[in-house]
Amino acid sequence: MSLQPGQSIKHLAIIGVGLxxxxxxxxxxxxxxxxxxxxxxxxESNLKTAVQLDVIDDYSxxxxxxxxxxxxxxxxxxxxxxxxxxxxxKDHIKADAIIxxxxxxxxxxxxxxxxxxxxxPENFVAGHPIAGTENSGxxxxxxxxxxxxxxxxxPSNYTNPEAVKWVSDLWKAVGADVLIMEAKHHDQVLAxxxxxxxxxxxxxxxxxxxxxxxxxxxxxxxxGFRDFTRIAxxxxxxxxxxxxxxxxxxxxxxxxxMGDLKQVKSALEKGDxxxxxxVFQRAKQSRDDFVDKSGSENLPPPNLRPN
Amino acid sequence: MSLQPGQSIKHLAIIGVGLxxxxxxxxxxxxxxxxxxxxxxxxESNLKTAVQLDVIDDYSxxxxxxxxxxxxxxxxxxxxxxxxxxxxxKDHIKADAIIxxxxxxxxxxxxxxxxxxxxxPENFVAGHPIAGTENSGxxxxxxxxxxxxxxxxxPSNYTNPEAVKWVSDLWKAVGADVLIMEAKHHDQVLAxxxxxxxxxxxxxxxxxxxxxxxxxxxxxxxxGFRDFTRIAxxxxxxxxxxxxxxxxxxxxxxxxxMGDLKQVKSALEKGDxxxxxxVFQRAKQSRDDFVDKSGSENLPPPNLRPN
Numbered sequence: 001m002s003l004q005p006g007q008s009i010k011h012l013a014i015i016g017v018g019l020x021x022x023x024x025x026x027x028x029x030x031x032x033x034x035x036x037x038x039x040x041x042x043x044e045s046n047l048k049t050a051v052q053l054d055v056i057d058d059y060s061x062x063x064x065x066x067x068x069x070x071x072x073x074x075x076x077x078x079x080x081x082x083x084x085x086x087x088x089x090k091d092h093i094k095a096d097a098i099i100x101x102x103x104x105x106x107x108x109x110x111x112x113x114x115x116x117x118x119x120x121p122e123n124f125v126a127g128h129p130i131a132g133t134e135n136s137g138x139x140x141x142x143x144x145x146x147x148x149x150x151x152x153x154x155p156s157n158y159t160n161p162e163a164v165k166w167v168s169d170l171w172k173a174v175g176a177d178v179l180i181m182e183a184k185h186h187d188q189v190l191a192x193x194x195x196x197x198x199x200x201x202x203x204x205x206x207x208x209x210x211x212x213x214x215x216x217x218x219x220x221x222x223x224g225f226r227d228f229t230r231i232a233x234x235x236x237x238x239x240x241x242x243x244x245x246x247x248x249x250x251x252x253x254x255x256x257x258m259g260d261l262k263q264v265k266s267a268l269e270k271g272d273x274x275x276x277x278x279v280f281q282r283a284k285q286s287r288d289d290f291v292d293k294s295g296s297e298n299l300p301p302p303n304l305r306p307n
Numbered sequence: 308m309s310l311q312p313g314q315s316i317k318h319l320a321i322i323g324v325g326l327x328x329x330x331x332x333x334x335x336x337x338x339x340x341x342x343x344x345x346x347x348x349x350x351e352s353n354l355k356t357a358v359q360l361d362v363i364d365d366y367s368x369x370x371x372x373x374x375x376x377x378x379x380x381x382x383x384x385x386x387x388x389x390x391x392x393x394x395x396x397k398d399h400i401k402a403d404a405i406i407x408x409x410x411x412x413x414x415x416x417x418x419x420x421x422x423x424x425x426x427x428p429e430n431f432v433a434g435h436p437i438a439g440t441e442n443s444g445x446x447x448x449x450x451x452x453x454x455x456x457x458x459x460x461x462p463s464n465y466t467n468p469e470a471v472k473w474v475s476d477l478w479k480a481v482g483a484d485v486l487i488m489e490a491k492h493h494d495q496v497l498a499x500x501x502x503x504x505x506x507x508x509x510x511x512x513x514x515x516x517x518x519x520x521x522x523x524x525x526x527x528x529x530x531g532f533r534d535f536t537r538i539a540x541x542x543x544x545x546x547x548x549x550x551x552x553x554x555x556x557x558x559x560x561x562x563x564x565m566g567d568l569k570q571v572k573s574a575l576e577k578g579d580x581x582x583x584x585x586v587f588q589r590a591k592q593s594r595d596d597f598v599d600k601s602g603s604e605n606l607p608p609p610n611l612r613p614n
Contacts, residue, residue, distance in 0.1 A: 030394070192524045198331075205591075207588075209590065222500070223440070232594055240580045247576075250575065265562075273550075273551050280541075286513075
């Protein structure tokens, strides 16, 4: 089963051919890692576009047709739908097919797999590529999305280590850095770096939307506001799913943040500039360190990336 | 006094030769609008760099020398220092010199001018270019910073309309869109679009900095986090000043936001996905509309802008 260097996958099934699934397909093709790609989705016109863009070779609206011959099944649908997908494919996949996913939360995906397969199937490798833009749909997909981005794999106790190695090698072949982590730990970390920021960005823009001066506020916004709120242009249904799926970890970080924000508010009320400055300095220092280390400030922004 | 088309300023004084002051000097030079530029600042090595980069022609650490022959005095120091600057230059400027500033808050700047000059001097035109990056210092300045950006002027009742027209024409000559607004209204609007987002970005990064998994959290951050927190790399002292200077308007918006965030938290606790989705949808809709209208998503990010 394990992938040999240079050996391509005969048949790849992409479940959900959007930004994430489409970019994975494109990346696999670019790396010459795949012979045939079939796509499944609920929106036929999107699938037709995917064929036209040569992201997939063919598609079906019947998921069984798409997975039955697949060696690798890549599930890139919103996390809330993964259990349903697994139930639908369970009885139709090849015995040695590898399944992986790109869900933004991992505890619930592994639980879903345990429910559907009684225990997590040994060939199911839960994963999460830490990459994306605020755009969605196959038109927004591009082959280099995962290059120099991190992919976290969260195998369970049941997972076949060879399957993990196989999926890991695939991601590395398309330029990603792979990290293995426990699912629960993944959800904690991502609640902080991704889910909480999204919740705050959505909330802030929503609050501003309710102000009388709404129109004027948006008209007088500068680049900082544009960057800060970029993630508020993300897909609402997907983020509803993620927030609910990672509710506990997200609530924990949210409470922590709200407590800290209360202190900031109180310092502001008292005119305690020293306190504010310390908060701002700590934040700037951390962020500057992070940007220096990751070098990620040099990545092109979403709008300058090739489609 | 009023600027004739094509007529250049004989002597421009830049008080504070950093990103904002330096970019104004560069822009004025690029537009061939100025004959001589003198700079004042507290950091001599920064001023030397500014001369080397041809941003200014000469400098002095004595502010009197810099302003005494100036036709236009551009104050680009943190808002908390503007009153002191005005006191220092008051008795040394030419009678018909025009003074303008780039402070991020306007009520307190006008109050400062009223205190220093008894009433606001008729040639003082309070202003705020809505432009900037998270970088600071003259090395970060560039001539096109203000192109297609908005500049808000907030003249007081005392301000000579000709002086307003003169400053407005200058900004237009370097490609900015000029808007006239009451100072109090400016501060309300900017509290929402700029000051609150900065406070939240600083606060969030500060909160994450205090977590045990700090290192890991930053390592696993994706592009969305980078964009969301970009403004947390802004200058802490400057933002301390701004927050205190615009305390009332900022607190009002902060309270409103915290109230809304509580509702979001409560929906999350109850697993009320419908509520969350509505918040996310409203936010996405507003931001997408704003980006479509402003077209500003197509601007290059700070790191790709020329220095």
